[in-house]
Amino acid sequence: MTLADRAARAADEIRSAVAGMDPATMTAMVQELSRAARIVCYGVGREGLMMRALAMRLYHMGLDAHVVGDMSCPPVGPGDLLIVSAGPGGFSTVNGLIGVARAAGARIACVTAQPQGSAPQAADLIFHIPAQTMADDQGAIARSVLPMGSLFEGAQYLAFELLILDLRDHLAVAPEAMRARHTNLE
Secondary structure, three states, X not given: OOHHHHHHHHHHHHHHHHHOOOHHHHHHHHHHHXXXXXXXXXXXXXXXXXXXXXXXXXXHOOOOEEEOOXXXXXXXXXXXXXXXXXXXXXXXXXXXXXXXXXHHOOEEEEEEOOOOOHHHHOOOEEEEOOOOOOOOOOHHHOOOOOOOOHHHHHHHHHHHHHHHHHHHHHHOOOHHHHHHOOOOOO
């Protein structure tokens, strides 16, 4: 398989995963984000990188967005939203943070490919992206040209950028306002 062939297949797989999302999922997440006082994002490994990217875009939107583990991350409570990523359905740290946030009165949204997993089942909102993760990347069920959980992670990036476009429209945030919030310390 040539580089061009692999690139085309990988791009089509990511497109298909995002296109396979229920549009109501996007609408529900826009509603959750628009009414949250504070938003805190968390994920492990490469999913964590995608969650950091989402937190940055939420900040660019003018929202009070943070990442678990950063020294400046505030506590969560009533009116706040914890967004966790658990592509394969659950991780011990994700499940633990859901418990802490729930006890503090925050709402929880879970980004996942496995909606029947422990983390999404404990969440108030499931943001389902139907893509291969490390839960189904081996044997006959493996279908992606990309290794391990890369299809889910790539689909997260695209789904999050589309989410930001919907949220930007919903909140009537001008692209120039987003750009004005971009750091100048690069």
